[in-house]
Amino acid sequence: MEKICVAVRVRPPAPELSPENGSSLWKVEDNRISLHKSLDTPITTSSYAFDHVFDESSTNASVYELLTKDIIHAAVEGFNGTAFAYGQTSSGKTFTMTGSETDPGIIRRSVRDVFERIHMISDREFLIRVSYMEIYNEEINDLLAVENQRLQIHEHLERGVFVAGLKEEIVSDAEQILKLIDSGEVNRHFGETNMNVHSSRSHTIFRMVIESRGKENSSSDAIRVSVLNLVDLAGSERIAKTGAGGVRLTEGKYINKSLMILGNVINKLSDSAKLRAHIPYRDSKLTRILQPALGGNAKTCIICTIAPEEHHIEESKGTLQFASRAKRITNCAQVNEILTDAALLKRQKLEIEELRMKLQGSHAEVLEQEILKLSNQMLKYELECERLKTQLEEERRKQKEQEQCIKEQQMKIENLNNLVTNSDFKRNQSEGRKTPDGLCNANDSSDVPGTPCFKSASHSFVVARSNYSLSDFSPMVYSLGDVANEDTWMKLNKGFVADLDKLQFTPAIKRQPTPITMETTACSRENYKEVEDLKSQVELLTNEKDSLQVNFNEQVLLNNKVMEEMSELKQEVLPMKEIPKRLSESVTSCRDVYNDVIVTMKSLIPDKESPMAKLLSGTTEITTSLLSTLETQFSMIMDAQKASSVDHPLSDHPLSDQWETLRVNLKNTTTFLLTEAQAKDELLNCHNKGQETAALEEKEKLKSELSIIKERYNEVEKELGLDKQLLVASREGHKKLLKEVQFLKEEREAFDVKISQSTQRLRVIANDKENALKDLNVEVKRRKEMEEEIKQISFAFATRHKSFVSFHSEIKSKMQKLTTRNPNSS
Numbered sequence: 001m002e003k004i005c006v007a008v009r010v011r012p013p014a015p016e017l018s019p020e021n022g023s024s025l026w027k028v029e030d031n032r033i034s035l036h037k038s039l040d041t042p043i044t045t046s047s048y049a050f051d052h053v054f055d056e057s058s059t060n061a062s063v064y065e066l067l068t069k070d071i072i073h074a075a076v077e078g079f080n081g082t083a084f085a086y087g088q089t090s091s092g093k094t095f096t097m098t099g100s101e102t103d104p105g106i107i108r109r110s111v112r113d114v115f116e117r118i119h120m121i122s123d124r125e126f127l128i129r130v131s132y133m134e135i136y137n138e139e140i141n142d143l144l145a146v147e148n149q150r151l152q153i154h155e156h157l158e159r160g161v162f163v164a165g166l167k168e169e170i171v172s173d174a175e176q177i178l179k180l181i182d183s184g185e186v187n188r189h190f191g192e193t194n195m196n197v198h199s200s201r202s203h204t205i206f207r208m209v210i211e212s213r214g215k216e217n218s219s220s221d222a223i224r225v226s227v228l229n230l231v232d233l234a235g236s237e238r239i240a241k242t243g244a245g246g247v248r249l250t251e252g253k254y255i256n257k258s259l260m261i262l263g264n265v266i267n268k269l270s271d272s273a274k275l276r277a278h279i280p281y282r283d284s285k286l287t288r289i290l291q292p293a294l295g296g297n298a299k300t301c302i303i304c305t306i307a308p309e310e311h312h313i314e315e316s317k318g319t320l321q322f323a324s325r326a327k328r329i330t331n332c333a334q335v336n337e338i339l340t341d342a343a344l345l346k347r348q349k350l351e352i353e354e355l356r357m358k359l360q361g362s363h364a365e366v367l368e369q370e371i372l373k374l375s376n377q378m379l380k381y382e383l384e385c386e387r388l389k390t391q392l393e394e395e396r397r398k399q400k401e402q403e404q405c406i407k408e409q410q411m412k413i414e415n416l417n418n419l420v421t422n423s424d425f426k427r428n429q430s431e432g433r434k435t436p437d438g439l440c441n442a443n444d445s446s447d448v449p450g451t452p453c454f455k456s457a458s459h460s461f462v463v464a465r466s467n468y469s470l471s472d473f474s475p476m477v478y479s480l481g482d483v484a485n486e487d488t489w490m491k492l493n494k495g496f497v498a499d500l501d502k503l504q505f506t507p508a509i510k511r512q513p514t515p516i517t518m519e520t521t522a523c524s525r526e527n528y529k530e531v532e533d534l535k536s537q538v539e540l541l542t543n544e545k546d547s548l549q550v551n552f553n554e555q556v557l558l559n560n561k562v563m564e565e566m567s568e569l570k571q572e573v574l575p576m577k578e579i580p581k582r583l584s585e586s587v588t589s590c591r592d593v594y595n596d597v598i599v600t601m602k603s604l605i606p607d608k609e610s611p612m613a614k615l616l617s618g619t620t621e622i623t624t625s626l627l628s629t630l631e632t633q634f635s636m637i638m639d640a641q642k643a644s645s646v647d648h649p650l651s652d653h654p655l656s657d658q659w660e661t662l663r664v665n666l667k668n669t670t671t672f673l674l675t676e677a678q679a680k681d682e683l684l685n686c687h688n689k690g691q692e693t694a695a696l697e698e699k700e701k702l703k704s705e706l707s708i709i710k711e712r713y714n715e716v717e718k719e720l721g722l723d724k725q726l727l728v729a730s731r732e733g734h735k736k737l738l739k740e741v742q743f744l745k746e747e748r749e750a751f752d753v754k755i756s757q758s759t760q761r762l763r764v765i766a767n768d769k770e771n772a773l774k775d776l777n778v779e780v781k782r783r784k785e786m787e788e789e790i791k792q793i794s795f796a797f798a799t800r801h802k803s804f805v806s807f808h809s810e811i812k813s814k815m816q817k818l819t820t821r822n823p824n825s826s
C-alpha cells in the first residue's frame with residue numbers, strides 16, 4: 001500500500017495583468033504553500049503541505065524529475081502508472097503535461113524516458129502500444145483516429161476497464177510516439193474563453209501499454225503488462241468568469257460535472273476505510289477510466305496547478321483542498337504479470353529453492369535443536385511404551401494365573417458333580433462296605449476306581465464330619481475350600497485353612513451367595529488394614545503440615561513485627577545521632593564565651609607578670625586545649641556516624657571526665673578572679689580615698705562587667721550541665737538500643753533458621769504425602785482387583801455350594817430312603 005503522490009505547482013503571474021494585481025500572494029517554502037496577506041503575514045488557515053510544491057520559477061524538467069520519473073520507471077518494470085494534472089482553467093495544466101518547445105512537458109519527457117529506460121534493460125524485450133483519447137462532453141473520442149468517436153467503455157475479467165475500438169499504435173521509438181501525439185493534438189478540442197485563449201475543452205488521456213518478457217529462456221518467463229496514463233484534465237471554471245455561452249457553456253457544464261464526480265471519488269477514497277461506502281467510479285467516464293489509478297493497482301501522482309492572481313484565490317483554495325484530500329488516498333500497486341504454465345513452474349521451483357536455502361541457512365540451528373528435542377521426546381515415549389508393555393505383560397500373566405485358578409476350581413466343581421452322579425452307582429456297588437454314617441470309607445483300598453470320592457482329599461482337609469448336619473446349617477463360602485485344590489486355596493486365601501468342624505456353628509445363609517465384604521477374606525482384611533493405615537498416615541501428615549503451616553505463618557507475622565520494631569528503633573536513633581553535633585556546637589559557643597571572659601579578665605589585670613596573670617594564662621591554655629579536644633572528639637564521633645550506620649560507641653570516649661576538668665578549671669579561675677577583684681576593691685577603698693569618685697566609677701564599671709561575666713559563666717555552666725545530662729542519657733539510650741538491636745537481630749536469625757527448617761519439613765512432608773497418596777492409589781487399585789477376583793471366586797463357590805447342597809440333600813434323601821427300606825441296617 002502506498003499513498004498517492006501529490007504536488008502543487010504555482011503558475012507564474014500572467015504578464016498582461018498589472019504588476020500590483022499580479023504579485024503572488026502564495027508563498028512557497030520547501031513542500032509547503034501558504035497564503036499571505038498583502039503585508040506579508042501568513043493566513044494560518046490557508047497553509048498546506050504536500051509531497052512537493054513547485055513555485056513560479058519551476059520548470060517542467062524539475063517537475064518531471066521529482067514527481068513523475070519514478071512512476072515512469074516503475075511502469076517499465078511492470079507497474080501501472082498514472083500522472084494527471086488538475087486545476088482551474090488557465091492554471092497551467094496543459095503547460096505542465098504538454099509543455100512548450102523549450103520546456104517539454106511530462107508526456108514528452110515520459111515518452112523519451114521510457115525508451116531510454118528500455119534501452120538500458122538488455123535482458124528483456126518490449127512491445128509498446130500507444131493510444132490517445134479525449135473525453136469531450138462525456139463522450140470518448142479517439143485522437144489518433146478521428147473516425148473513432150463516441151467510444152464505449154467495457155470491462156473484462158483480465159483486461160479490466162478498457163475503451164472498445166480505441167486505436168492502439170505499436171511503436172518502436174520515442175519519435176514515432178511524439179509524432180502521433182502531435183497528430184492527436186490537432187484533433188483535440190480547444191476553445192477560447194475569457195480566461196484562456198487556448199483552453200482545453202476536454203480531458204485527454206495519453207496511454208502507453210508496455211509489454212515485456214525476458215529474452216533468454218523466454219518460454220519460462222512471465223510476461224509483464226503495464227498501463228501508463230498521462231492525463232491532462234480540462235480546468236474547472238466559473239461561468240461568470242469565463243463568460244461562456246453556447247457551446248462553451250455546454251462544455252463548461254460537462255467539464256465541471258465530471259470534475260465534481262472526480263472530486264466525489266477522491267473524497268470517498270480519502271475517508272477512512274471504515275467510512276468508505278460505495279465509490280462512484282461509474283458516475284463519469286473520466287473516473288471509470290481512471291479507476292485503477294484512484295485507490296487501485298497503480299502508482300499515481302497528481303499535479304495540482306494554481307493561478308497566483310488574487311482574484312483566483314477561491315479557486316486556488318478549492319484546488320488545494322482537493323489536493324489535500326487526494327493526499328490521503330492509498331493505492332496498492334503490483335507488477336502485472338501474465339504467467340504461462342512454464343513460467344509458473346519455474347517460479348515455484350525458484351521459491352522452493354529459496355525456501356530450502358533459508359532452511360539450510362538461518363533456521364538450521366533452530367531446526368536441529370527442534371529435531372533433537374523431538375527425538376528426545378520420542379525416546380521418552382518409547383521408554384514409556386516399553387514400561388507400559390512390561391506392565392501389560394505382567395497384568396496378562398496375573399490374569400492367566402487367575403484364569404488357571406478358576407479353571408482348576410471349575411474342574412473341582414465338575415469332579416464334585418461327577419461324584420454326585422456316580423454316588424448311586426457307587427452306593428449300589430459297595431453296599432456291603434458302608435461306614436456306619438453311610439459315607440464312603442476313604443481308607444478302603446477296595447473303593448471303585450475312577451470315582452473321585454473323598455479319597456483324593458488330604459487328611460488336613462477332610463476332617464471329622466460326623467456331626468455335620470446339612471439340614472440346619474449352610475457353610476460359609478470360604479469354608480468350602482476343603483474340597484478345592486489345596487495350593488490354589490492357600491494362594492487365594494493367603495494361607496487361611498478352614499476347619500470344617502467349626503462350620504456347624506456358622507450362621508445359616510441358606511442358598512444365598514455370601515456378600516463380599518472386607519471381612520470375608522483375610523487377604524481383604526489385611527489390605528483394608530493397610531489402606532486404613534495409609535489413610536491415617538496421610539491424615540496425620542496433613543495435620544502436621546497444617547500445624548506447620550500455621551506455625552510458619554505465625555513466624556512470618558512475628559518476623560514482620562520485628563522488622564517494624566527495628567525500623568521504629570532506627571527512627572528513634574536518628575535524633576540521638578544529632579546529639580554529638582549539638583554538643584560540638586555548644587562547645588564552640590562555650591569557647592567563644594570563655595575567650596570573651598578571658599579577654600575581659602586580662603584587661604582587668606594590668607600587671608602581666610603578676611601571679612594572677614600567670615595563673616590566668618595557664619588556666620586559659622588548659623581550658624582552650626580541653627575545649628579543642630572536646631571539639632575534636634565530637635567531630636570524630638560525627639565522622640564515624642557518617643562513615644557507618646552503626647552507632648559509634650560514645651561511651652568509649654572520656655568526654656565526661658574532660659567536661660568535669662573543664663568545669664572545675666573554669667570555676668577555679670572565676671572564683672580566683674572574683675577573690676582578686678574583691679581584694680583589689682578593698683585595696684582601692686583603703687589607699688585611694690582621694691580619688692574616690694573616679695575609682696567608684698571605675699569600680700561600678702568593673703562590677704557590672706564582672707556580674708555580666710558571672711551570669712554568662714553561670715549560663716555556660718548550666719548549659720554544660722545540661723549537655724552532660726543529655727550525653728549520659730544518650731549514652732544509656734544508645735546502649736539500650738544497641739542491646740535491643742542485637743537481640744532483635746538474634747531473634748530474626750533464629751526465626752530465619754526456624755522458617756527454613758519449617759520449609760524443609762514442609763517439603764519433606766509434602767513429598768511423604770505425595771508418596772503416601774501414590775501408595776494409597778496403588779493399594780486401592782490392588783484392592784479393587786482383589787475384590788474382583790474374590791467376586792469371581794465367590795460366584796464359583798456359590799455355584800459349587802449350590803450343587804454341593806443339592807448333592808447332600810440328595811444323598812440325605814437317598815439315605816433316608818435306604819433307612820426306611822432297610823431299618824435293620826442302621
Ligand SMILES: Nc1ncnc2c1ncn2[C@@H]1O[C@H](COP(=O)(O)OP(=O)(O)OP(=O)(O)O)[C@@H](O)[C@H]1O
Pocket residue numbers: 010011012056058087088089090091092093094095096196198199200201233234235236305
Ligand atoms: N509554469 C508556467 N510557466 C510559463 N507559462 C505558463 C506556466 N503555466 C502556464 N503558463 C501559461 O499560462 C497559460 C495557461 O496555461 P494552460 O493553458 O496550461 O492552462 P490550463 O490549466 O491548461 O488551462 P485550461 O484548463 O483552460 O486548459 C498558457 O499561456 C501557458 O503558456
